[in-house]
Amino acid sequence: GNSVTQMEGPVTLSEEAFLTINCTYTATGYPSLFWYVQYPGEGLQLLLKATKADDKGSNKGFEATYRKETTSFHLEKGSVQVSDSAVYFCALWRNTGNQFYFGTGTSLTVIP
Amino acid sequence: DAGITQSPRHKVTETGTPVTLRCHQTENHRYMYWYRQDPGHGLRLIHYSYGVKDTDKGEVSDGYSVSRSKTEDFLLTLESATSSQTSVYFCAISDGGLSSYEQYFGPGTRLTVT
Numbered sequence: 001g002n003s004v005t006q007m008e009g010p011v012t013l014s015e016e017a018f019l020t021i022n023c024t025y026t027a028t029g030y031p032s033l034f035w036y037v038q039y040p041g042e043g044l045q046l047l048l049k050a051t052k053a054d055d056k057g058s059n060k061g062f063e064a065t066y067r068k069e070t071t072s073f074h075l076e077k078g079s080v081q082v083s084d085s086a087v088y089f090c091a092l093w094r095n096t097g098n099q100f101y102f103g104t105g106t107s108l109t110v111i112p
Numbered sequence: 113d114a115g116i117t118q119s120p121r122h123k124v125t126e127t128g129t130p131v132t133l134r135c136h137q138t139e140n141h142r143y144m145y146w147y148r149q150d151p152g153h154g155l156r157l158i159h160y161s162y163g164v165k166d167t168d169k170g171e172v173s174d175g176y177s178v179s180r181s182k183t184e185d186f187l188l189t190l191e192s193a194t195s196s197q198t199s200v201y202f203c204a205i206s207d208g209g210l211s212s213y214e215q216y217f218g219p220g221t222r223l224t225v226t
Contacts, residue, residue: 034214041219042219042220043116043202043204043217043218043219043220044155044202044204044215044217045217046214046215046216049214089154089155099157099160099170100145100157100215102147102154102155102156103154104152104153104154105154
């Protein structure tokens with residue numbers, strides 16, 4: 001079946017530290033991959049996406065590369081800010097049934 | 113921001129009572145979804161709709177029903193609420209096309225069943 005596994009949180013970093021949040025997936029065929037971000041008290045917002053192998057999604061300094069050989073889509077940012085504190089969800093989309101499959105979320109807290 | 117509203121935003125109800133949550137969109141998107149969010153589980157799909165009167169079950173549909181009589185409204189009903197249905201409920205919409213399948217989420221409804 002389809003599933004997403006992401007690293008357990010919570011993650012606490014100092015401002016300007018390097019961020020990596022691991023995400024691996026299981027899916028048949030060629031899914032599209034996404035990172036969503038949820039700020040406190042809000043719904044999820046699309047952060048970035050990649051639709052095929054070796055694609056790199058990027059937005060707001062965040063990047064993730066679709067690695068089919070390792071079935072991974074790790075989220076990275078070179079220098080985090082306090083405003084990046086949120087919960088991050090990795091997700092995959094399969095055309096069949098037009099359904100998303102979400103990971104459990106990773107909570108990030110950035111301290112000044 | 114996509115035009116998605118949810119009502120109510122917060123609700124406390126007693127076990128055994130019926131509850132209906134409403135999702136309203138102004139984007140004319142074809143697909144609408146109901147998820148629940150619980151610690152350690154992320155988001156899990158309850159039901160979704162791919163058109164007016166067209167709905168299907170998701171991963172955790174037991175105890176829930178949905179209806180969609182208009183493109184813009186998608187209702188989630190808990191026929192007889194239980195404490196296990198205490199959760200945050202999110203509605204999402206999608207255009208569903210091959211190039212625009214991104215989901216846009218509403219602000220959520222926090223439901224507490226006592």
